[in-house]
Amino acid sequence: xxxxxEFIKNCQCFYIATCEGDQPRVxxxxxxxxxxxxxYICLNNQKKVFQQLLANPKIEICAYNGEKWxxxxxxxxxxxxxxxxxxxxxxxPGLRRMYAADDGLYEVFYxxxxxxxxxxxxxxxxxxxx
Numbered sequence: 001x002x003x004x005x006e007f008i009k010n011c012q013c014f015y016i017a018t019c020e021g022d023q024p025r026v027x028x029x030x031x032x033x034x035x036x037x038x039x040y041i042c043l044n045n046q047k048k049v050f051q052q053l054l055a056n057p058k059i060e061i062c063a064y065n066g067e068k069w070x071x072x073x074x075x076x077x078x079x080x081x082x083x084x085x086x087x088x089x090x091x092x093p094g095l096r097r098m099y100a101a102d103d104g105l106y107e108v109f110y111x112x113x114x115x116x117x118x119x120x121x122x123x124x125x126x127x128x129x130x
Contacts, residue, residue: 003128004116005034007063007070014063014070016041018052025052033091035084038110039130041076042088042095045107053109054078067120074114074130084108 008014009032017026027049033040043049053059053076061072079085085101088108099106114130 002034002037002039002130004070004072004114004130005032005039007065007068007118008032008061011063011065011070014061016049017060017062018049019056019058020048020052025049031088031092031095033088035087035091035108035110038112039074039114040079040084040088040108040110042085042092042099042106042108044099044105046105050107059111068118069120070116070118072111072114072116072130074111076109076111079108079110084110 013028013030015026016029017024019025029041031042057075057077059074059076063070082101085106085108089095089099089101111130116128116130117125119125
């Protein structure tokens with residue numbers, strides 16, 4: 001598992017910022033995974049975040065583990081393969097209470113062009129490329 005996914009998974013809750021026109025939008029997420037060497041997030045295509053990502057794929061993610069925080073900027077790309085949705089469900093089995101890989105609602109996106117920074121008040125920042 002890559003260092004970014006591992007850090008965010010250990011936080012359990014993380015926040016994704018998108019844009020809706022000129023207004024930033026932030027919401028909590030709980031599922032992330034590494035699939036085929038890429039970082040993936042998932043969401044429901046009936047929520048505004050789905051339309052926001054289709055209109056503007058630039059996102060920022062922030063996660064905090066009580067001592068350090070991670071900021072990640074990247075582009076999100078929809079992966080319409082059922083295999084990718086199934087892999088995300090396998091990596092986050094709790095999602096199966098809400099979704100199925102072929103339910104028409106569940107979507108997965110992989111991140112590219114990413115740069116993460118892990119920071120704290122007691123150490124120099126660490127930069128990680130996706």
